[in-house]
Amino acid sequence: MMLSLVPLLPLLAAIVAGTVGLKRPALAHTVTSGAVGFAMVAALIVSARVIGGEPMQVSWYDWAFIQGYTMHVGLWLDGLSALMISVVTFVSFLVHIYAIGYMKGDPGYGRFFAYISFFTFGMLMLVLADGFVQLFFGWEAVGLASYLLIGFWYTRPSATAAGLKAFLVNRVGDMGFLLGIAMLFTYAGSLRYSEVFARAAMLAETSVGFWGMHGSVLTLSCLLLFVGAMGKSAQLPLQVWLPDSMEGPTPISALIHAATMVTAGIFMVARLSPLFELSPVALTVVLLIGTLTAFLMGLVGVVQTDIKRVIAYSTLSQLGYMTAALGASAYSVAIFHLATHAFFKALLFLAAGSVIMAMHHEQDMRRMGGLRRLMPITFWTSLCGALALIGFPGFSGFFSKDAILEAVAESHLPGAGFAWLLLLLSVFVTGLYTFRLIFMVFFGELRQQDPGKDHHEHGDHGIHHHAPSESPMVVWLPLVVLAIPSVLAGFLLWRPLGLGEWLRGVVVTHEGSEHAQGAVAFALHGLWSPAIYLAMAGAAAAWYAYVANPSLPERLRQRMMGVWRILINQYGFEALYSRYATAAARGLGLVLWRVVDAGVVDGLVVGGTVGTMGRMGRLLKRLQSGYLYHYAFAMIVAVVLLVTWLDWGGR
Numbered sequence: 173m174m175l176s177l178v179p180l181l182p183l184l185a186a187i188v189a190g191t192v193g194l195k196r197p198a199l200a201h202t203v204t205s206g207a208v209g210f211a212m213v214a215a216l217i218v219s220a221r222v223i224g225g226e227p228m229q230v231s232w233y234d235w236a237f238i239q240g241y242t243m244h245v246g247l248w249l250d251g252l253s254a255l256m257i258s259v260v261t262f263v264s265f266l267v268h269i270y271a272i273g274y275m276k277g278d279p280g281y282g283r284f285f286a287y288i289s290f291f292t293f294g295m296l297m298l299v300l301a302d303g304f305v306q307l308f309f310g311w312e313a314v315g316l317a318s319y320l321l322i323g324f325w326y327t328r329p330s331a332t333a334a335g336l337k338a339f340l341v342n343r344v345g346d347m348g349f350l351l352g353i354a355m356l357f358t359y360a361g362s363l364r365y366s367e368v369f370a371r372a373a374m375l376a377e378t379s380v381g382f383w384g385m386h387g388s389v390l391t392l393s394c395l396l397l398f399v400g401a402m403g404k405s406a407q408l409p410l411q412v413w414l415p416d417s418m419e420g421p422t423p424i425s426a427l428i429h430a431a432t433m434v435t436a437g438i439f440m441v442a443r444l445s446p447l448f449e450l451s452p453v454a455l456t457v458v459l460l461i462g463t464l465t466a467f468l469m470g471l472v473g474v475v476q477t478d479i480k481r482v483i484a485y486s487t488l489s490q491l492g493y494m495t496a497a498l499g500a501s502a503y504s505v506a507i508f509h510l511a512t513h514a515f516f517k518a519l520l521f522l523a524a525g526s527v528i529m530a531m532h533h534e535q536d537m538r539r540m541g542g543l544r545r546l547m548p549i550t551f552w553t554s555l556c557g558a559l560a561l562i563g564f565p566g567f568s569g570f571f572s573k574d575a576i577l578e579a580v581a582e583s584h585l586p587g588a589g590f591a592w593l594l595l596l597l598s599v600f601v602t603g604l605y606t607f608r609l610i611f612m613v614f615f616g617e618l619r620q621q622d623p624g625k626d627h628h629e630h631g632d633h634g635i636h637h638h639a640p641s642e643s644p645m646v647v648w649l650p651l652v653v654l655a656i657p658s659v660l661a662g663f664l665l666w667r668p669l670g671l672g673e674w675l676r677g678v679v680v681t682h683e684g685s686e687h688a689q690g691a692v693a694f695a696l697h698g699l700w701s702p703a704i705y706l707a708m709a710g711a712a713a714a715w716y717a718y719v720a721n722p723s724l725p726e727r728l729r730q731r732m733m734g735v736w737r738i739l740i741n742q743y744g745f746e747a748l749y750s751r752y753a754t755a756a757a758r759g760l761g762l763v764l765w766r767v768v769d770a771g772v773v774d775g776l777v778v779g780g781t782v783g784t785m786g787r788m789g790r791l792l793k794r795l796q797s798g799y800l801y802h803y804a805f806a807m808i809v810a811v812v813l814l815v816t817w818l819d820w821g822g823r
Contacts, residue, residue: 176232177210177214178214178218178257178300179211179247179293180293181208181211181214182204182207182211182264182292183289183290185203185206186204186286186287186289186293187286188200188204189285189286189289190286193282193285193286200282200285201268201281203285204286204289205265205269207289208264208265208268208289209268211261211292212258212265215254215257215258215260218249218254222249223251223254223668227249228248229249229302230249231244232247233245241363244303245305246302247301248301248302250678251674252439252442252507252674252675253299253300255507255669255675256299257296257299259514260292260296261292261296263426263427263432263515263654264288264291264292266522266650267426267427267650268285268289269646270423270426270522270647270650271284271285271288273643274423274529274647278421280324280325284421287317287320288423288427290313290317291317291321291427292432293313294310294313295313295314295436297309297310297313298310298313298314298439303363304363304364304365304368307443308350308353311346311400311404311440312346314433314436315346318338319336319338320335321421322334322335322416322417322420322424322428324421325420325421330419333416334420337416338414338416338417341410341413342404342413345399345400345401345404346400347399348396348398348399348400348402349397349400349401351396352395352396352399352400353397355392359389359393365444372390372447372450373450375388375447376390387453390447391453391454393447394448395454397440397447398441398458398461400437401437402437402461404433404434404437405434405435405436405437405438405491406465407462407465407491408469409745411488411742412742412745414429414434414484414488415481415484415485415742418480418481422522422524423522425483425521425524425525426518427518429484429518430517437495438491438506438510439510441495441503441506442679445680448498452585455500455501456585458495458498459498459585459588460591461492461495462496462497462498463499463590463591463594464594465488465489465492466490466491466492466495466496466594466595467489467492467595469488470485470486470598470601470602471601472485472743473488473489473605474601474605474608474739475736475739475740477536477537478536479527479535479536479540479609480528482537483524486602486606490509492598493573494506494509494576496595497509497576497579500576500583500588500591501579501583502575502579503675504670504671504675504681505579505669505670507675507679508665508666508670509569509572509573511572512560512571512572512658512665513572515560515654515658515661516557516560516561516567516569516658517557517561518654519554519556519560519651519655520557522647522650522651523651526550526651527613530547530640530641530642530643531640537609537612537613540612540618540619541612541615541618542614542615542616543613543618543640544614544615546639547614547640547642549642549643549648549651550643552655553651553652554610554614555610556655556658556659557654557655557658558607558609560659562603562607562707562710562711563707564704564708565695565704566659567658567662568662570695570704571663571666571670571695572662572670574703574704575670575694577595580592599706600706602707603706603708603709603714604710604713605714606710607711611714611715611719612718615718615719618639618640666690666694670694
């Protein structure tokens with residue numbers, strides 16, 4: 173019963189907030205925050221029961237019957253899903269509290285809380301799924317919720333376009349995901365995790381032909397499933413939607429980027445590790461895609477000026493690290509980084525929101541500076557998040573990121589050496605863009621605002637005329653709470669997740685690549701890692717460029733304008749999709765409209781039928797003259813024809 177409350181409480185709260193709460197905003201945030209808070213408590217209680225023990229299963233109902241197969245709906249709780257529901261409900265609860273202050277006065281206040289509560293429900297259903305049917309339901313539920321939340325300010329064309337982009341790009345990934353599920357069902361005959369895993373070896377030996385080539389069913393299924401993960405977790409080349417998701421309110425940025433939608437792909441591959449582990453080809457693809465995403469998207473973050481977009485590209489890069497760990501078969505290490513990343517990335521987004529509020533919704537870092545004296549709580553919590561992000565020794569990101577680097581270094585897959593080198597370079601890039609943000613926002617002097625331009629996230633507040641100040645307690649308190657696990661989570665979760673103790677028997681684990689030493693021994697060993705010094709070198713480079721010699725970045729930009737344009741345009745992915753993919757889709761739609769719909773359907777099928785019936789009607793109308801002798805003549809002709817036919821047939 174308590175496990176069922178975990179996803180159902182946010183759903184019920186979303187229904188209440190979406191109906192009664194629309195006219196009573198205080199009721200909306202009270203009901204949703206309370207429901208998610210109780211769901212968090214229930215999640216922690218049931219998680220404590222299964223960690224180190226037997227999994228928990230709850231059957232709800234049978235949804236459908238297809239050719240003797242029953243599609244079942246229920247909940248499955250083991251070490252992996254226990255970790256996920258704990259992290260999701262914890263971060264979601266803090267985001268709910270934060271949003272009470274951040275969204276105050278917004279005309280869509282009640283609607284906002286209904287959406288984020290529904291978002292939480294969708295993610296919980298995804299991670300608690302006991303099979304592919306419910307996994308796909310949760311997968312699509314968070315996709316729908318993200319569309320509603322990214323385009324929350326629907327009166328702004330940019331927000332509507334961003335929500336639509338997220339929805340459409342994810343449909344591309346979801347097509348591959350659905351085809352992968354269909355292939356597994358076709359060859360394994362089941363959609364339950366345990367039954368498909370039991371047939372994994374058989375699937376690996378079964379060959380299937382496609383495009384004139386042959387490969388194993390398992391490899392093709394894993395590659396198709398990973399296409400879905402590329403869409404949800406924004407891996408190259410399906411990463412274009414995630415930066416634009418910044419058009420939504422900042423609390424949503426924190427929720428989407430930290431612990432929910434973007435981690436769904438990482439969770440899915442880890443959950444299906446018994447399948448991926450039997451396909452070296454799929455693992456190699458996962459490793460290389462993750463590595464390229466980590467490095468290339470980190471470079472794009474270096475040239476961004478919008479504070480939220482810098483953190484968004486950081487999310488893309490960190491998701492690349494997690495994906496690379498999955499490719500190196502270090503599934504528990506990938507989940508370890510997922511957990512630590514959830515805390516410090518939520519902290520950084522909420523801290524950015526605190527800065528945006530203080531600057532009256534200014535998001536351009538070039539118009540900030542000197543805020544560490546005016547906003548001390550936001551500054552120190554942001555610094556904790558930044559140090560965790562770059563993997564500074566002792567902070568949570570240090571443990572999980574260094575474990576990923578070691579796992580990739582120990583991998584024997586083709587291209588693993590290249591991946592390790594590129595991930596090391598990504599560490600320097602992470603230090604550079606992270607402390608570029610810190611120095612531009614919190615150091616130096618407060619730069620002059622542009623009085624002729626309105627830089628607002630909400631879009632309905634006037635330009636501010638007073639100095640920024642620390643945010644109210646309802647905003648900074650979640651920052652302080654998140655700063656604690658941002659510092660300590662790596663040390664506390666090292667043995668359960670880094671060593672894979674919670675996940676042993678749930679995901680594939682390898683003792684050799686997931687380190688036998690304890691947290692202290694690993695930390696001391698990690699002090700010799702080049703990653704630490706590369707991260708600090710990146711931070712030092714940011715200090716020199718933005719504090720000691722602030723004119724340097726602009727001079728470099730002018731000298732390297734070509735490189736800057738490549739980075740600011742995301743290597744041309746946006747142009748590629750808008751000029752070719754979108755144009756091709758529009759062209760196909762035009763052909764289908766003019767040729768198929770207007771020409772064939774309306775012209776031949778519908779129009780032709782209507783025209784034929786009209787002509788027949790006009791002919792019959794002429795026969796209905798109303799004169800008796802016309803009808804008598806027609807009867808005589810008919811009788812003559814009938815007698816003639818009968819006589820001719822008799823002969």
